[in-house]
Amino acid sequence: MMNIKILIIAFLISCGAYSQETIVPLENLLGYESEQNEVVYFKDVNNLLNKYTGNWIYDDGTHYLKITVTKKEHLPQDFFGKLLNPNYEDNLSIKMIYKLNGVEQYNTTSFGATTALINGNVIESTNKISLEYYEPTSSCRRQKHANLTLEFNPSNTLGGNGTLGWTRTSRISYVSPNTECxxxxxxxxxxxxxxxxLVLSRE
Known part of the structure; x- marks a missing residue:
């Protein structure tokens, strides 16, 4: 009980030590150096994330992928919350349905509101963004994860909704394949x- 009280007091002290939020455009997230005790909110002030939101579909008869892209606002940057990292950010979160030859392989649409295996906010250019990518697994962890780049291509036709380029680049795993759960x-x-x-079209 005493340990819990000490943690609560430490949390309150740490919260009180930080200043009012400083809003920084999300595109300046990389390379931004905050001052001591500064609370930073990396906010999508220029709405660079909006073009990616909504439902997108790829279907070639063999592979069917439907993704729902949502913009999340003012999320804590650190998994453990404000005690360890007081900063906040906006990002994109993706839920998906994937079928192979008509058989459903993945469906993350029922995951909790804050759970997404694909999310992120590293803006590479006006129409390109990099996300963290995982595919579902029943194991304690997946050995591989990847970078996913989404590139929005505005349509040249009147009233067109554009397309979304999907490029996944695998990362090297630091987990031995013989590791046990x-x-x-x-x-x-x-x-x-x-x-x-892939190239997806807006639904």
């Missing part, structure tokens, strides 16, 4: 099954 099973070392390069 707590239940004794091996970590998921299977490869990704969603194609690495």
């Amino acid at each position: 707590p239940d004794g099973t091996l970590v998921d070392s299977s490869d990704f099954i969603i194609p690495a390069n």
Whole structure:
């Protein structure tokens, strides 16, 4: 009980030590150096994320991918919240349905409101953004994860909704394929099954 009280007091002290929020455009997130005790909100003030939101579909008869892209605002940057990192940010969150030859392989639409295996906010250019990418697994962890780049291509036709380029680049895993989960099973070392390069159309 005493430990809990000490943690609460430390949390309140740490909160009180920070100044009022400083709003910084999201595109300046990389390379921004905050001052001591400064609380920064990396906000999408120029609405660069808006063009990606909504439902997008790819379907070539073999691969069917439907993604729902949502803009999340004022999220804590740190998983453990304000105690360890007082800053906030806006980002994109993606839920998806993926079918292979008509058979559903993944469906993350029922995940909790704050749970997404694909999310991020690293703006590479006006129409290009980089996200963290994972595919679902029943294992304690997946051996591989990746970068996903989304590139919005505005349509040249009148009234067109544009397209969304999808490019996944695999990262090197630091987890041995022989690593065991707590239940004794091996970590998921299977490869990704969603194609690495797609062009999606707005639904």
